Amino acid sequence: MSQKNDLNWFITHKKRVEVALLALILLVNATANSFVVLMETSSSAMQSWEPWVWEFSSMLALAALLLPLAWWTDRLPLQFRQPGRQLQHHLIGVMVFTATHILLMVGIRQATYHLFDGHYQFDWSFQNLLYELAKDFRIYLLFVALFELYRFVVRRWRGEASQLSNPPDETSSSSRYLQQVLVKMLNQEFLIRLEDVSFIRTAGNYQELYVNGRAYPLRITQTALLQQLDPQRFVKINRSEIINLLLVSEFRRRQGRDAELQLQDGTTLQVHRNYIDTIPESLRVINPAEV
Structure with missing residues (x-):
């Protein structure tokens, strides 16, 4: 398949490719983290299904936020102009991203625990919220960078x-356009x-x-x-x-x-x-x- 055919296929299936890539990234990360948590807590009284609920609830909450984040970064692309204003907008974005992620994640966990006749209690202490903020800040920056890199590659592939x-010096009356x-x-x-x-x-x-x-x-x-x-x-x-x-x-x-x-x-x-x-x-x- 030639490069032109590859590009035409990508443009035709662009949305599906993007969804598949994001789903693969999230699924691999949640699965790997679940195994790590499961091994770290193997000697505790924790049920074997709980680490999977924790990680996949976080993954589902994150998946719900990626489309709004893609929209946000598309309208606020990284650039060197007005760095103070950009920093302010992204700080607001991080706070909204973290708060929404926590609320969705806790809601999914509570609903899942209820199905197993269990009870989930999230740690709302300042120290744990600060930990969640730091974690989501890294996630936010990672996906902002990934989205920017992806858009740059696609623009160069399609032609930007x-x-x-x-501009050349035109002598016609339309040269001002x-x-x-x-x-x-x-x-x-x-x-x-x-x-x-x-x-x-x-x-x-x-x-x-x-x-x-x-x-x-x-x-x-x-x-x-x-x-x-x-x-x-x-x-x-x-x-x-x-x-x-x-x-x-x-x-x-x-x-x-x-x-x-x-x-x-x-x-x-x-x-x-x-x-x-x-x-x-x-x-x-x-x-x-x-x-």
């Missing part, structure tokens, strides 16, 4: 776009012209530039990017998508006041009713029949 530090971006893909670098971008979709802190079915993430807000795009060519059609008007092949009204556009590459995008007026009249009469 960036603006040119020294963004003309091209540099894409870095593994050990390759190449330019993408904005006129070849069929549409742009917001994805967290990135704007994904779609060219021939491939998405190249550009780290910029939608508002900032719109200020750099030629308004005669690029218009916003809903909260998260911008289209290249010159690559639109068909416009269709839908029931109600919404509509949809079909691009030359076959992609169909929804046009929210609040943005229909941004579509030029010349395009809106391509298919005048209303459904």
